[in-house]
Amino acid sequence: MITLAELGVIREVRQDESGVQVTITPTYSGCPAMESIRADIRTALRRAGFGRAEVRTVIAPPWTTDWISESGRRKLAEAGIAPPGAAPVRAIGPIPISLSPRPTAVACPRCGHTDTETLAAFGATACRELRRCPACREPFEHMREI
Protein backbone atom coordinates (compact mmCIF):
# COMPACT_ATOMS: atom_id res chain seq x y z
CA MET A 1 0.00 0.00 0.00
CA ILE A 2 1.33 3.39 -0.97
CA THR A 3 1.47 5.87 1.90
CA LEU A 4 0.61 9.56 2.07
CA ALA A 5 4.25 10.28 2.82
CA GLU A 6 5.37 8.37 -0.29
CA LEU A 7 2.91 10.39 -2.39
CA GLY A 8 4.36 13.62 -1.06
CA VAL A 9 0.99 14.63 0.41
CA ILE A 10 2.45 14.90 3.92
CA ARG A 11 4.76 17.90 3.90
CA GLU A 12 5.75 18.14 7.53
CA VAL A 13 5.18 16.50 10.92
CA ARG A 14 6.06 18.40 14.07
CA GLN A 15 5.66 17.60 17.72
CA ASP A 16 5.86 20.03 20.59
CA GLU A 17 4.31 20.45 24.02
CA SER A 18 0.94 21.36 22.49
CA GLY A 19 0.72 18.15 20.46
CA VAL A 20 1.39 16.86 16.96
CA GLN A 21 0.98 19.06 13.91
CA VAL A 22 0.78 17.43 10.48
CA THR A 23 0.93 19.54 7.32
CA ILE A 24 -0.61 18.12 4.16
CA THR A 25 -1.13 19.39 0.62
CA PRO A 26 -3.73 18.36 -1.98
CA THR A 27 -2.55 16.81 -5.23
CA TYR A 28 -5.25 18.71 -7.16
CA SER A 29 -7.43 21.65 -6.05
CA GLY A 30 -10.53 19.47 -6.20
CA CYS A 31 -9.05 16.34 -4.65
CA PRO A 32 -12.14 14.78 -3.02
CA ALA A 33 -10.01 12.66 -0.69
CA MET A 34 -8.71 15.54 1.43
CA GLU A 35 -11.38 15.22 4.10
CA SER A 36 -10.79 11.46 4.36
CA ILE A 37 -7.04 12.03 4.49
CA ARG A 38 -7.41 14.50 7.34
CA ALA A 39 -9.70 12.11 9.22
CA ASP A 40 -7.40 9.12 8.64
CA ILE A 41 -4.37 11.01 9.93
CA ARG A 42 -6.21 12.10 13.05
CA THR A 43 -7.43 8.54 13.64
CA ALA A 44 -3.97 7.05 13.12
CA LEU A 45 -2.42 9.51 15.56
CA ARG A 46 -5.12 8.90 18.14
CA ARG A 47 -4.64 5.13 17.89
CA ALA A 48 -0.89 5.59 18.24
CA GLY A 49 -1.48 7.36 21.53
CA PHE A 50 -0.94 10.99 20.54
CA GLY A 51 -3.39 13.20 22.33
CA ARG A 52 -3.78 16.49 20.52
CA ALA A 53 -3.27 16.33 16.76
CA GLU A 54 -3.77 19.14 14.32
CA VAL A 55 -3.86 18.63 10.56
CA ARG A 56 -3.05 21.75 8.55
CA THR A 57 -3.48 22.17 4.82
CA VAL A 58 -1.10 24.13 2.65
CA ILE A 59 -1.55 24.78 -1.06
CA ALA A 60 1.78 26.49 -1.75
CA PRO A 61 4.11 25.43 -3.14
CA PRO A 62 1.76 23.38 -5.36
CA TRP A 63 2.12 19.61 -5.20
CA THR A 64 4.20 18.08 -7.94
CA THR A 65 4.64 14.45 -8.97
CA ASP A 66 8.37 14.99 -8.41
CA TRP A 67 7.57 14.64 -4.68
CA ILE A 68 6.55 10.98 -5.08
CA SER A 69 9.32 8.94 -3.48
CA GLU A 70 11.26 6.11 -5.12
CA SER A 71 9.40 3.54 -3.02
CA GLY A 72 6.13 5.25 -3.99
CA ARG A 73 7.00 4.95 -7.67
CA ARG A 74 7.88 1.30 -7.26
CA LYS A 75 4.56 0.59 -5.54
CA LEU A 76 2.61 2.40 -8.26
CA ALA A 77 4.32 0.26 -10.91
CA GLU A 78 3.63 -2.91 -8.92
CA ALA A 79 -0.06 -1.91 -8.87
CA GLY A 80 -0.04 -1.60 -12.67
CA ILE A 81 0.10 2.20 -12.73
CA ALA A 82 3.04 3.62 -14.69
CA PRO A 83 4.73 6.16 -12.41
CA PRO A 84 5.17 9.76 -13.58
CA GLY A 85 8.30 10.96 -15.29
CA ALA A 86 9.96 14.25 -14.40
CA ALA A 87 7.54 17.17 -14.13
CA PRO A 88 7.69 19.52 -17.12
CA VAL A 89 10.08 22.42 -16.75
CA ARG A 90 8.41 25.72 -17.47
CA ALA A 91 10.11 27.85 -20.14
CA ILE A 92 9.82 31.64 -20.16
CA GLY A 93 6.74 32.96 -21.94
CA PRO A 94 3.18 31.74 -22.38
CA ILE A 95 2.46 28.11 -21.53
CA PRO A 96 2.65 26.18 -24.82
CA ILE A 97 -0.48 24.40 -26.05
CA SER A 98 -0.44 20.74 -27.17
CA LEU A 99 -2.57 20.10 -30.23
CA SER A 100 -1.96 16.36 -30.23
CA PRO A 101 -1.59 13.76 -27.47
CA ARG A 102 1.77 14.13 -25.82
CA PRO A 103 4.48 11.85 -27.13
CA THR A 104 5.86 11.19 -23.64
CA ALA A 105 7.72 7.90 -23.50
CA VAL A 106 5.94 5.89 -20.85
CA ALA A 107 7.04 2.32 -20.22
CA CYS A 108 4.35 -0.36 -19.97
CA PRO A 109 4.24 -1.45 -16.29
CA ARG A 110 3.58 -5.06 -17.39
CA CYS A 111 6.11 -5.77 -20.13
CA GLY A 112 8.40 -2.73 -20.09
CA HIS A 113 7.78 -1.81 -23.73
CA THR A 114 8.44 1.95 -24.01
CA ASP A 115 6.58 2.95 -27.17
CA THR A 116 3.07 3.16 -25.65
CA GLU A 117 0.19 5.35 -26.78
CA THR A 118 -2.35 7.59 -25.06
CA LEU A 119 -5.95 6.41 -25.12
CA ALA A 120 -7.41 9.16 -22.95
CA ALA A 121 -5.62 12.04 -21.25
CA PHE A 122 -7.96 11.82 -18.26
CA GLY A 123 -8.41 8.50 -16.48
CA ALA A 124 -10.43 7.49 -13.46
CA THR A 125 -9.02 10.50 -11.62
CA ALA A 126 -7.61 13.77 -12.90
CA CYS A 127 -4.05 12.66 -12.17
CA ARG A 128 -4.21 9.45 -14.22
CA GLU A 129 -4.30 8.98 -17.98
CA LEU A 130 -5.22 5.83 -19.83
CA ARG A 131 -2.60 4.36 -22.15
CA ARG A 132 -2.17 1.20 -24.20
CA CYS A 133 0.84 -0.96 -24.85
CA PRO A 134 1.11 -2.16 -28.47
CA ALA A 135 3.45 -5.02 -27.44
CA CYS A 136 1.41 -6.82 -24.78
CA ARG A 137 -1.80 -5.15 -25.98
CA GLU A 138 -2.86 -4.30 -22.45
CA PRO A 139 -4.31 -0.94 -21.43
CA PHE A 140 -2.78 0.59 -18.35
CA GLU A 141 -2.92 3.76 -16.30
CA HIS A 142 -0.15 6.31 -16.07
CA MET A 143 0.15 8.95 -13.40
CA ARG A 144 0.54 12.21 -15.28
CA GLU A 145 3.46 14.40 -14.39
CA ILE A 146 2.50 17.84 -13.13
Added chain:
Amino acid sequence: MAFDDAYHALTDHDDDARWAYGTGFTDPLAGVPGDLPDGVDRAELATYCLMLGDDALILSHRLQQWVTRAPELEDELALANIGLDLLGQARLLLTRAGAAEGWGRDEDDLAMRRDPSGFRNLCLAERADADFAHLVARLLALSTWRLAMLDRLTASRDPMLAAIAAKGVKEVTYHRDYAAQWVVRLGDGTPLSHDRMLAAVETLTPQLAELFHPHPTEIGLASVGVAVDPATLEAEFTQVWTRVLQAATLLPPEASAPSHAAASAGAGSGAERGDARPWGRAGEHTPALAEILDEMQGVARSVPGGVW
Protein backbone atom coordinates in the same frame (compact mmCIF):
# COMPACT_ATOMS: atom_id res chain seq x y z
CA MET B 1 -21.74 3.87 6.72
CA ALA B 2 -24.81 2.00 5.62
CA PHE B 3 -28.45 3.02 5.74
CA ASP B 4 -31.56 0.93 5.33
CA ASP B 5 -33.48 3.96 4.21
CA ALA B 6 -31.73 6.44 1.95
CA TYR B 7 -34.36 9.09 2.63
CA HIS B 8 -33.95 8.73 6.37
CA ALA B 9 -30.22 9.15 5.82
CA LEU B 10 -30.79 12.63 4.44
CA THR B 11 -31.55 13.95 7.88
CA ASP B 12 -29.53 11.54 9.99
CA HIS B 13 -26.39 12.90 11.54
CA ASP B 14 -23.16 11.03 11.92
CA ASP B 15 -19.58 12.06 12.44
CA ASP B 16 -18.71 10.51 9.11
CA ALA B 17 -21.33 12.48 7.19
CA ARG B 18 -19.89 14.18 4.15
CA TRP B 19 -20.60 14.92 0.51
CA ALA B 20 -23.60 16.99 1.37
CA TYR B 21 -24.44 20.59 1.91
CA GLY B 22 -23.33 22.25 5.04
CA THR B 23 -21.59 19.44 6.88
CA GLY B 24 -18.58 17.25 6.67
CA PHE B 25 -16.58 19.53 4.45
CA THR B 26 -14.30 21.56 6.58
CA ASP B 27 -12.86 24.80 5.35
CA PRO B 28 -10.63 23.82 2.39
CA LEU B 29 -8.17 26.46 3.54
CA ALA B 30 -8.08 25.08 7.09
CA GLY B 31 -4.76 25.97 8.59
CA VAL B 32 -3.75 28.32 5.77
CA PRO B 33 -2.96 31.86 6.96
CA GLY B 34 -5.69 34.17 5.74
CA ASP B 35 -4.12 37.59 6.20
CA LEU B 36 -4.95 40.32 3.73
CA PRO B 37 -2.19 42.27 2.00
CA ASP B 38 -1.75 45.89 3.09
CA GLY B 39 -3.84 48.53 1.39
CA VAL B 40 -6.35 46.12 -0.15
CA ASP B 41 -10.05 46.78 0.27
CA ARG B 42 -11.78 43.73 1.77
CA ALA B 43 -14.97 44.11 -0.22
CA GLU B 44 -13.10 44.53 -3.50
CA LEU B 45 -10.94 41.47 -2.89
CA ALA B 46 -14.05 39.48 -1.97
CA THR B 47 -15.76 40.55 -5.19
CA TYR B 48 -12.72 39.61 -7.26
CA CYS B 49 -12.52 36.16 -5.63
CA LEU B 50 -16.22 35.70 -6.36
CA MET B 51 -15.66 36.54 -10.04
CA LEU B 52 -12.97 33.89 -10.49
CA GLY B 53 -14.68 31.41 -8.17
CA ASP B 54 -18.08 31.79 -9.85
CA ASP B 55 -16.53 31.27 -13.30
CA ALA B 56 -15.17 27.95 -12.05
CA LEU B 57 -18.31 26.92 -10.14
CA ILE B 58 -20.75 27.60 -12.96
CA LEU B 59 -18.60 26.09 -15.71
CA SER B 60 -18.05 23.07 -13.46
CA HIS B 61 -21.81 22.61 -13.20
CA ARG B 62 -22.22 22.87 -16.97
CA LEU B 63 -19.53 20.21 -17.41
CA GLN B 64 -21.24 17.94 -14.89
CA GLN B 65 -24.41 18.15 -16.98
CA TRP B 66 -22.49 16.43 -19.80
CA VAL B 67 -21.83 13.34 -17.69
CA THR B 68 -23.92 10.52 -19.22
CA ARG B 69 -24.24 12.51 -22.46
CA ALA B 70 -20.64 12.56 -23.72
CA PRO B 71 -19.75 10.69 -26.93
CA GLU B 72 -17.48 8.20 -25.13
CA LEU B 73 -16.87 6.98 -21.59
CA GLU B 74 -13.35 8.43 -21.65
CA ASP B 75 -14.79 11.86 -22.38
CA GLU B 76 -17.28 11.57 -19.56
CA LEU B 77 -14.34 10.96 -17.26
CA ALA B 78 -12.41 13.85 -18.76
CA LEU B 79 -15.32 16.27 -18.44
CA ALA B 80 -16.06 15.10 -14.89
CA ASN B 81 -12.42 15.51 -13.93
CA ILE B 82 -12.18 18.97 -15.47
CA GLY B 83 -15.37 19.86 -13.61
CA LEU B 84 -13.86 18.50 -10.39
CA ASP B 85 -10.69 20.57 -10.84
CA LEU B 86 -12.80 23.68 -11.36
CA LEU B 87 -14.99 22.84 -8.38
CA GLY B 88 -11.85 22.62 -6.27
CA GLN B 89 -10.69 26.01 -7.51
CA ALA B 90 -14.16 27.40 -6.81
CA ARG B 91 -14.12 26.10 -3.23
CA LEU B 92 -10.80 27.77 -2.52
CA LEU B 93 -11.85 31.05 -4.15
CA LEU B 94 -15.28 31.21 -2.51
CA THR B 95 -13.74 30.42 0.86
CA ARG B 96 -11.26 33.23 0.28
CA ALA B 97 -14.10 35.54 -0.75
CA GLY B 98 -16.03 34.74 2.42
CA ALA B 99 -12.98 35.32 4.60
CA ALA B 100 -12.15 38.59 2.84
CA GLU B 101 -15.63 40.09 3.18
CA GLY B 102 -15.65 39.15 6.86
CA TRP B 103 -19.37 38.50 7.33
CA GLY B 104 -18.88 34.88 8.31
CA ARG B 105 -20.15 33.39 5.04
CA ASP B 106 -18.49 30.15 3.99
CA GLU B 107 -18.21 28.44 0.61
CA ASP B 108 -21.58 26.73 1.01
CA ASP B 109 -23.36 29.97 1.83
CA LEU B 110 -21.85 31.61 -1.21
CA ALA B 111 -22.48 28.74 -3.61
CA MET B 112 -25.93 27.75 -2.40
CA ARG B 113 -27.59 30.88 -1.02
CA ARG B 114 -27.01 33.57 -3.60
CA ASP B 115 -29.48 34.61 -6.28
CA PRO B 116 -28.41 35.12 -9.92
CA SER B 117 -27.78 38.84 -9.47
CA GLY B 118 -25.19 38.02 -6.79
CA PHE B 119 -23.16 35.86 -9.15
CA ARG B 120 -20.20 37.53 -10.84
CA ASN B 121 -19.25 34.84 -13.37
CA LEU B 122 -18.75 35.58 -17.04
CA CYS B 123 -21.92 34.89 -19.00
CA LEU B 124 -19.82 32.66 -21.25
CA ALA B 125 -19.48 30.23 -18.32
CA GLU B 126 -23.24 29.80 -17.93
CA ARG B 127 -24.29 29.32 -21.55
CA ALA B 128 -25.91 26.03 -22.48
CA ASP B 129 -24.24 23.91 -25.13
CA ALA B 130 -26.29 22.93 -28.15
CA ASP B 131 -23.92 20.07 -28.91
CA PHE B 132 -20.47 18.71 -28.07
CA ALA B 133 -18.83 21.09 -30.56
CA HIS B 134 -20.29 24.03 -28.64
CA LEU B 135 -19.00 22.59 -25.40
CA VAL B 136 -15.41 22.15 -26.57
CA ALA B 137 -15.35 25.58 -28.25
CA ARG B 138 -16.59 27.20 -25.04
CA LEU B 139 -14.18 25.18 -22.93
CA LEU B 140 -11.32 26.20 -25.22
CA ALA B 141 -12.22 29.89 -24.92
CA LEU B 142 -12.72 29.83 -21.15
CA SER B 143 -9.67 27.68 -20.36
CA THR B 144 -7.42 29.73 -22.66
CA TRP B 145 -8.59 32.88 -20.90
CA ARG B 146 -8.33 31.34 -17.43
CA LEU B 147 -4.87 29.86 -18.01
CA ALA B 148 -3.47 33.21 -19.21
CA MET B 149 -5.09 34.91 -16.22
CA LEU B 150 -4.01 32.37 -13.56
CA ASP B 151 -0.48 32.38 -14.95
CA ARG B 152 -0.24 36.14 -14.34
CA LEU B 153 -2.05 35.85 -11.02
CA THR B 154 0.74 33.66 -9.61
CA ALA B 155 2.57 36.98 -9.08
CA SER B 156 -0.34 38.51 -7.13
CA ARG B 157 0.47 40.45 -3.95
CA ASP B 158 -2.25 38.42 -2.27
CA PRO B 159 -0.39 35.25 -1.27
CA MET B 160 -3.62 33.27 -1.21
CA LEU B 161 -4.63 34.22 -4.73
CA ALA B 162 -1.07 33.54 -5.90
CA ALA B 163 -1.16 30.07 -4.32
CA ILE B 164 -4.61 29.21 -5.71
CA ALA B 165 -3.43 30.37 -9.15
CA ALA B 166 -0.21 28.35 -9.04
CA LYS B 167 -2.21 25.18 -8.38
CA GLY B 168 -4.79 26.09 -10.99
CA VAL B 169 -2.22 26.68 -13.73
CA LYS B 170 -1.20 23.02 -13.67
CA GLU B 171 -4.84 21.93 -13.95
CA VAL B 172 -6.09 24.39 -16.58
CA THR B 173 -3.11 23.57 -18.82
CA TYR B 174 -4.68 20.15 -19.26
CA HIS B 175 -8.19 21.55 -19.69
CA ARG B 176 -7.04 23.79 -22.53
CA ASP B 177 -5.17 20.95 -24.24
CA TYR B 178 -8.22 18.69 -23.98
CA ALA B 179 -10.53 21.29 -25.53
CA ALA B 180 -8.03 22.28 -28.22
CA GLN B 181 -7.46 18.68 -29.30
CA TRP B 182 -11.21 18.14 -29.69
CA VAL B 183 -11.63 21.37 -31.67
CA VAL B 184 -8.86 20.22 -34.02
CA ARG B 185 -10.25 16.68 -34.27
CA LEU B 186 -13.75 17.88 -35.13
CA GLY B 187 -12.73 20.85 -37.29
CA ASP B 188 -10.25 18.79 -39.28
CA GLY B 189 -12.52 15.74 -39.31
CA THR B 190 -15.42 14.82 -41.56
CA PRO B 191 -17.38 17.41 -43.56
CA LEU B 192 -20.20 17.10 -41.01
CA SER B 193 -17.97 17.53 -37.96
CA HIS B 194 -16.19 20.44 -39.66
CA ASP B 195 -19.48 22.23 -40.34
CA ARG B 196 -20.75 21.73 -36.81
CA MET B 197 -17.45 22.83 -35.27
CA LEU B 198 -17.47 25.90 -37.50
CA ALA B 199 -21.05 26.69 -36.50
CA ALA B 200 -20.07 26.43 -32.84
CA VAL B 201 -17.14 28.81 -33.28
CA GLU B 202 -19.30 31.27 -35.22
CA THR B 203 -21.93 31.22 -32.47
CA LEU B 204 -19.29 31.72 -29.81
CA THR B 205 -17.25 34.48 -31.45
CA PRO B 206 -19.60 37.40 -30.71
CA GLN B 207 -19.75 36.26 -27.06
CA LEU B 208 -16.00 36.58 -26.49
CA ALA B 209 -15.87 40.36 -26.03
CA GLU B 210 -16.93 39.95 -22.41
CA LEU B 211 -13.66 38.15 -21.64
CA PHE B 212 -11.56 41.25 -22.13
CA HIS B 213 -13.86 43.93 -20.80
CA PRO B 214 -12.50 44.91 -17.37
CA HIS B 215 -14.77 45.57 -14.43
CA PRO B 216 -13.77 48.50 -12.15
CA THR B 217 -12.96 45.98 -9.39
CA GLU B 218 -10.50 44.19 -11.68
CA ILE B 219 -8.87 47.45 -12.76
CA GLY B 220 -8.64 48.75 -9.21
CA LEU B 221 -7.10 45.58 -7.77
CA ALA B 222 -4.80 45.18 -10.78
CA SER B 223 -3.43 48.66 -10.11
CA VAL B 224 -2.28 47.55 -6.65
CA GLY B 225 -0.78 44.28 -7.88
CA VAL B 226 -3.47 41.95 -6.57
CA ALA B 227 -5.60 41.19 -9.65
CA VAL B 228 -5.11 40.86 -13.41
CA ASP B 229 -6.74 43.31 -15.82
CA PRO B 230 -8.44 41.02 -18.35
CA ALA B 231 -7.76 43.48 -21.15
CA THR B 232 -4.09 42.47 -20.88
CA LEU B 233 -4.96 38.86 -21.75
CA GLU B 234 -6.33 39.51 -25.21
CA ALA B 235 -3.09 39.24 -27.19
CA GLU B 236 -2.17 35.85 -25.71
CA PHE B 237 -5.74 34.63 -26.05
CA THR B 238 -5.94 35.65 -29.71
CA GLN B 239 -2.65 33.96 -30.50
CA VAL B 240 -3.74 30.63 -28.99
CA TRP B 241 -7.29 30.83 -30.37
CA THR B 242 -6.01 31.58 -33.89
CA ARG B 243 -3.48 28.79 -33.78
CA VAL B 244 -6.07 26.20 -32.74
CA LEU B 245 -8.64 27.35 -35.28
CA GLN B 246 -6.02 27.24 -38.04
CA ALA B 247 -4.96 23.71 -37.05
CA ALA B 248 -8.66 22.81 -37.08
CA THR B 249 -9.02 24.21 -40.64
CA LEU B 250 -11.61 26.64 -39.32
CA LEU B 251 -9.53 29.64 -40.39
CA PRO B 252 -7.37 30.05 -43.49
CA PRO B 253 -3.71 29.31 -42.59
CA GLU B 254 -2.63 32.94 -42.80
CA ALA B 255 -5.74 34.61 -41.46
CA SER B 256 -5.76 36.54 -38.25
CA ALA B 257 -8.36 35.75 -35.63
CA PRO B 258 -11.81 37.23 -35.99
CA SER B 259 -11.84 40.57 -34.26
CA HIS B 260 -14.11 39.26 -31.54
CA ALA B 261 -13.12 41.88 -29.07
CA ALA B 262 -12.64 44.86 -31.34
CA ALA B 263 -16.18 46.07 -30.84
CA SER B 264 -15.96 46.45 -27.13
CA ALA B 265 -12.87 45.20 -25.32
CA GLY B 266 -10.94 48.02 -23.78
CA ALA B 267 -13.60 50.46 -24.86
CA GLY B 268 -13.92 51.58 -21.28
CA SER B 269 -17.40 52.94 -20.88
CA GLY B 270 -20.54 50.94 -20.48
CA ALA B 271 -22.13 52.62 -23.47
CA GLU B 272 -19.35 51.27 -25.67
CA ARG B 273 -19.57 47.73 -24.38
CA GLY B 274 -21.76 46.74 -27.30
CA ASP B 275 -22.03 42.97 -27.48
CA ALA B 276 -20.43 42.51 -24.05
CA ARG B 277 -23.98 42.63 -22.66
CA PRO B 278 -25.26 41.12 -20.49
CA TRP B 279 -22.29 41.77 -18.24
CA GLY B 280 -21.80 38.87 -15.86
CA ARG B 281 -19.09 40.61 -13.87
CA ALA B 282 -21.67 43.21 -12.80
CA GLY B 283 -24.30 40.60 -11.93
CA GLU B 284 -26.19 40.86 -15.24
CA HIS B 285 -26.88 37.35 -16.52
CA THR B 286 -28.69 35.38 -19.18
CA PRO B 287 -31.70 33.28 -18.13
CA ALA B 288 -29.38 30.25 -18.30
CA LEU B 289 -27.87 31.11 -14.91
CA ALA B 290 -31.21 30.94 -13.11
CA GLU B 291 -31.77 27.49 -14.63
CA ILE B 292 -28.38 26.31 -13.41
CA LEU B 293 -28.97 27.66 -9.90
CA ASP B 294 -32.41 26.05 -9.70
CA GLU B 295 -30.74 22.72 -10.26
CA MET B 296 -27.53 23.32 -8.32
CA GLN B 297 -29.10 24.94 -5.26
CA GLY B 298 -32.35 22.96 -5.19
CA VAL B 299 -31.40 20.36 -2.60
CA ALA B 300 -29.46 22.78 -0.43
CA ARG B 301 -32.37 25.22 -0.31
CA SER B 302 -35.12 22.64 0.18
CA VAL B 303 -33.29 20.46 2.73
CA PRO B 304 -31.13 22.93 4.65
CA GLY B 305 -28.42 21.10 6.54
CA GLY B 306 -29.36 17.74 5.01
CA VAL B 307 -26.62 15.12 5.04
CA TRP B 308 -26.31 11.55 3.87
